[in-house]
Amino acid sequence: MGKASRRKNREMRAAKPKRAQVPYVDRPFEGLPCEVQLVAMREILPSATLPVRTNAEYGERDVLLVTMLPEMVGALRRSDGVLMVAVRTVLNSGDASLDIADRLIRALELEDGQTFTQVDLPQAGGPRLEDVLDVQATGELGVHNDLAFWIGEKEREDPEISAAINAARDQIIPMAQVPEVAGAFWARMQREFVRWVRPESEDQVLAALARLQNRRELSFDGSRFVGAFRAAGLLIPVFELERGTEADELTEPMQAFAAVLEREIASDAPLTPEERRAKAGIVSRQVTLR
DSSP: OOHHHHHHHHHHHHHSOOOOOOOOOSSTTTTOTTHHHHHHHHHTOSSEEEEEEBOGGGTOOEEEEESOOGGGOSEEEOTTSOEEEESOOSOOOSOHHHHHHHHHHHHTTOOTTOEEOOOSOOOTTOOOHHHHBOGGGOOOOEEOSSOGGGSOHHHHTSHHHHHHHHHHHTTSOOEEEOTTSTTEEEEESSSEEEEEOBOSOHHHHHHHHHHHHHTTOOOSTTOEEEEEEEETTEEEEEEEOOTTOOGGGSHHHHHHHHHHHHHHHHOOOOOOHHHHHHHHHHHHTEEEOO
């Protein structure tokens, strides 16, 4: 390539407007009534669904948000017409709300059986979930132990597809919502655990945990506090349960403990030196997801 050609290429690149970088948003779902559910789906639940509806500007269309889709595509319209949009994909900007809204908007015109694969990031300043959704029309979170929601009822009658769904089930950590305890998700691995997505600010939750830890009261029904995840701007305390504990056995003890925890979260009393040391110990065991 000659000098003139190289110079021309440089000039063309310089003339092309640069794509604005999407600013990082630490708490991308803040303000949405379904913030806790979205954080759980994006970070800790292997298989979950959340029915939503677009607002009037975007056609009042029913959409099923799902944890992820086959081959990590961005969206898929099933053969029965159900439109599914993934909360998790390979491609992510600094704003998860912007990413999901972009996938949702692009997917609205998919025909039955079509998929949408995201190959570029959304434009900075584009619509976010609060701009696209009718936030009062959000359905109930569904936590699943398989990926059968990927296909319609008719396809499930196919023996090969049924066998594939059953095989995939073996790869998924069993999880369930704790009944009547918002944001609490039971999981069975080698032992049983509860991961509790808290909607309050991180600092408030950390201070509350520190006070209870200092008083040796950071426990319910024989559980043991083992640390916390930090995800999408929220804190997710994790408790190891007594062996064999089932999700539906936790409702009463966790409701009682929630009253204690929320009282401490609401407190604005400064931490004592002992409580600050307890807080430092909790922070040292905190894991940031993504």
